[in-house]
Amino acid sequence: MRRRLFIASSVSALAGCGPLSSGLSQNEQFMRVLGSVEGLNHRLIGTRGLARGYRERDVDRVFRVNGFATPSDAAYARLLADRFESYRLVVEGAVERPRAFTLSQLRRMPQQTQITRHDCVEGWSAIGKWSGVRLDDLLGAVGPRDDARYVVFRCMDNDGAGNLYYESLDMHQAHHPQALLALRLNDAPLDPDHGAPVRLRVPTQLGYKSAKWIARIEVVGSFARIAGGHGGYWEDQGYEWYAGI
Ligand SMILES: Nc1nc2c(c(=O)[nH]1)N[C@H]1C(S)=C(S)[C@@H](COP(=O)(O)O)O[C@H]1N2
Ligand SMILES: [Mo]
Numbered sequence: 612m613r614r615r616l617f618i619a620s621s622v623s624a625l626a627g628c629g630p631l632s633s634g635l636s637q638n639e640q641f642m643r644v645l646g647s648v649e650g651l652n653h654r655l656i657g658t659r660g661l662a663r664g665y666r667e668r669d670v671d672r673v674f675r676v677n678g679f680a681t682p683s684d685a686a687y688a689r690l691l692a693d694r695f696e697s698y699r700l701v702v703e704g705a706v707e708r709p710r711a712f713t714l715s716q717l718r719r720m721p722q723q724t725q726i727t728r729h730d731c732v733e734g735w736s737a738i739g740k741w742s743g744v745r746l747d748d749l750l751g752a753v754g755p756r757d758d759a760r761y762v763v764f765r766c767m768d769n770d771g772a773g774n775l776y777y778e779s780l781d782m783h784q785a786h787h788p789q790a791l792l793a794l795r796l797n798d799a800p801l802d803p804d805h806g807a808p809v810r811l812r813v814p815t816q817l818g819y820k821s822a823k824w825i826a827r828i829e830v831v832g833s834f835a836r837i838a839g840g841h842g843g844y845w846e847d848q849g850y851e852w853y854a855g856i
Contacts, residue, residue: 627733628678628819628845662789662814662856665726670797671737674729676804679768679776682824687767695808700792704763704830707754714794714808720744720752723791727814729821730856741812743793747786749828755782758832761842764811765827770844778811778822779834779842779852789814792825817854819845 681687690698699711724742746762762785766776784790791812794801801807806823813820820843834840839847846852 628731662727665728665738667726667740669738670726670740674737674739674796674805675731675735677731677733677735677818678823679770681803682767684767687824690808691803698808700809700825701827702749702753702830703827705756705759705832706750706830707756708752710753712749717744717792717794717809720748722794725789725791725812725814727789727812729812729814729818731818732850732854740797741791741793742795743791743809743812745788746780746790746792746811747788749792750785750830753830755830759830760832761830761834763829763831763834763837763842764822764825765829766822767824767826774838774844776822776824776844777838778820778844779837780813780820784813784816787813787815815856817856819843819850820854 695714698714700714700717701709701711703709721744722742723745724740726738726740728736728738730736750762759782761779761781763779764777766778769775780790789812793806793810793812794808796802796805801810806825809825810823811821811825831837834842838844841847842852843850
């Protein structure tokens with residue numbers, strides 16, 4: 612674990628989970644270190660098995676907020692104003708039954724609660740109690756087709772330059788029993804800063820995989836033609852697509 616933390620903080624010395632400072636991503640040294648460090652994580656730790664579950668008393672009272680600013684555009688303001696009544700989680704692409712889920716439909720599906728630790732690549736962690744719909748159940752409702760290989764999460768926030776945050780999992784990761792579409796944090800509806808109304812929680816992978824403010828889920832055969840083609844906002848900046856802890 613000490614080694615794991617060291618690895619995380621050596622990445623954090625080079626990059627954060629906010630907009631990159633000028634030209635940093637172009638820095639060859641930075642890319643080389645980032646690649647080798649994340650490659651090391653992959654070999655040392657792997658993703659097989661379950662992330663550790665914690666007890667109620669381990670839950671951190673304050674769960675740090677990180678990443679891009681909470682959306683402040685008119686569309687998100689409207690969602691906030693009607694308490695997400697008009698929110699729809701669109702699930703489409705390589706699925707048999709594309710659908711738009713309301714928040715109350717998601718709340719009526721079987722709910723999983725997990726007390727797990729979120730590990731950010733910047734070198735901090737927080738334990739939270741998360742509840743929501745297992746991604747596996749959601750996929751069961753829409754029926755991925757045979758050509759489905761990845762699940763792409765399209766978010767409502769952007770980096771300030773208009774590039775929308777997005778992430779992806781492969782089908783195996785998406786069916787993991789702890790891959791959760793979280794609707795609640797610490798016994799309360801998810802608040803705007805932590806990704807309301809729906810965010811991903813993938814405790815087996817680094818924090819940047821856990822996409823907040825999800826608007827749309829797209830099941831695809833390939834993500835090569837989405838944004839920078841690397842399967843996620845930070846992956847397009849050089850982070851590894853595989854972020855197993
Ligand atoms: N849509 C979106 N999701 C995101 C991010 C972001 O900037 N935008 N940041 C990621 C990173 S790097 C981390 S560490 C976590 C932070 O989640 P928190 O604010 O609930 O701590 O969200 C992840 N999901
Ligand atoms: Mo992060």
